[in-house]
Amino acid sequence: MKTLVQQLANYATYHRDPRNIATHFVGVPIIVLSVLILLSRWSVDIAGIAVTPALVVFIASSIFYFKLSLGYGLAMFIIHGALLAVASTFATASTLAWLGAGVGVFVVGWIIQFIGHYYEGRKPAFVDDMIGLAIGPLFVVAEMGFLLGLGKKTQAEVEAIAGPVRRREVNA
Known part of the structure; x- marks a missing residue:
């Protein structure tokens, strides 16, 4: 199994444009939420726990x-x-509300992602390696941690492999 740095660096090579990274801050969490919504509808009781x-x-x-x-x-x-807790609230909603929320949020998330990859000029990482998902x-x-000043060692190791996030030049 690849290490944390290897996984992040491989993914980061597809994400060096700050606009692409910014779209991921919005698109990725809502895609995760949408998948959890869609997977939260059915359950099996195992020892008193609703396993979905x-x-x-x-x-x-x-x-x-x-x-x-x-x-x-x-x-x-x-x-x-936290996303699982939010998603589970949709499990008991009407089929239309559950499906509308899950599919609607999924589509919006991917639109945001593809806008980011338009700026990047590169396809999403999962196209070449499904682990990217x-x-x-x-x-x-x-x-987000790097922006907050956390994980400096990890950031340096990732950037040594993938390169730094590109700075956008401002025309004067």
Whole structure:
């Protein structure tokens, strides 16, 4: 399995334009939310716990993120846990409300993503490697941390491989 830095650096090579990264701050979380909404509708009772496909995805992704990094894994667990809680509120909504929210948010999220990749001039990372679908949310959390001054060592290691985020030149 690739390391945290290898995963982030590979993903980052597709995301060096600051406008693309900015669209990911919005698009990726709402795509994750939409998938959790769509997977939250059906459940099986196991020992008194309503186990949904959304919960299974949450647990599997949490294990993946914790294997990469305890700190980032904890951040992802908290964020995805909050998204799972929001998504689960749609499980009991009418079919139209549940499906409309899930599909509608999904489409909006991907439109935002493709706008970002238009600025980047590159296809999304998952086109070349499906693991990009799992790394995208982690990338957003890491980039937000970098902006807040956290994870400087990780940021330096990622940028040593992927290069720095491009600065936009302002015409005077």
